[in-house]
Amino acid sequence: MDIDAKKIELLDWLLHINDESKLKKIMALKIVLDKEIVAHTISGYPVDKEEYINMVKEADERITSGNYTTLEDLEKEIENW
Structure with a gap:
């Protein structure tokens, strides 16, 4: 699977998350990874x-x-x- 396909898969997964606590964890991870x-x-x-x-x-x-x-x-x- 190439990087574009992985991004699409990840985006699709993110779009279907309905759990606020999971989103908070993902946002925290994003902050860490962006540093x-x-x-x-x-x-x-x-x-x-x-x-x-x-x-x-x-x-x-x-x-x-x-x-x-x-x-x-x-x-x-x-x-x-």
Whole structure:
């Protein structure tokens, strides 16, 4: 089945959905699929461009406010493990 046939099949299926909860789930999936993934967290969670920019801004704010751990502090902490 080529892509055009798959699209038609999907459109037909969508047109016949009468369950509001299914439509909400499909819309949520659409939102996720429309976002461009630019990175992943350490745990593998996909991060879109907007989320990534927010993460960088938050990290920058923490650094600016002095809320970070230096390598030296981390090495001292590791010694106590």
